[in-house]
Amino acid sequence: MSGLEDLYREIILDHYRSPRNRGELDSPPAVRVEGFNPLCGDEIVVYLDVDDSANGDAAVVTDIRIGGQGCSISQSSASMMSAAVKGRSIGEIRDLTKSFKSMMSIHEEGLDAETEPQEDSAGAELKLGDLEALRGVVKFPVRIKCATLGWNTLQQGIDETLS
Template sequence: MLENLYKQIVMDHYKNPRNKGKLEGEGAIQFPYKNPTCGDVMVLYMTIDENRKISGVKFEGEGCSISMASCSMMTDLVKGKTVEEAEHLIHLFTDMIKNGEVPEDEEELGDALALSGIHKLRARHNCSLLGWNGLDRAIKQHVHS
């Protein structure tokens, strides 16, 4: 029953992606990222305000339902968060996918919790991590440089 609900959440994000499109304007970061193992691609667009909050975030991309749904979930989750909060969420999500560690406070990951079963499917880890890895690298390159 829960697995069915998770599938519905993933398919909803795939068919009706949140924050899809370009983000333009002064200070907008544009960061392309490609999954080397399967060829899924995305471009992350992000603005960070003077308080280190992610004031805007969008993505464009092509890939499987898991990678595109995960990008949608990620952008939904980090919008309005500080860079440090986003880095914490990246860590939680990556730990859930790679190690099967579901956060103590499950609500922290929101809809992205629906991807927890991917842990068992090693071949799909990079699909689910596409947007999250892109966000992590964008932060490291543009904020911590």
């Protein structure tokens, strides 16, 4: 089952077993947003505390909590995301989100061309850290939506914070 081991890397299962930043924040003041995957019924709730003493992209996510339920991929991705974005500025989170999503789409293109895009993946690896473990998801296109559910929900929360 080599394909499966690409999908379910040990660190993914670790985050699934022991999700980081699991729980709720009082809302308000925290922003609370829900994300749904209508295909499989997965639900993610993201709570964000944002210190907006600095404006726009310089504002900092001081705390984050994740609620909801779903498969190992959606839950572990959201868990890793929460660890990666806590204490980061909105601008940094935007870059991270872009890197994560491009890791998914780079591989979609890579599969089409049957080549591995070496340079880009190495660059993404430096920034993404643990999240790199989700790279194998792109070999299972149906699961990409699971992996990006938390990120899209986070994006929605940031948009609400800034508006």
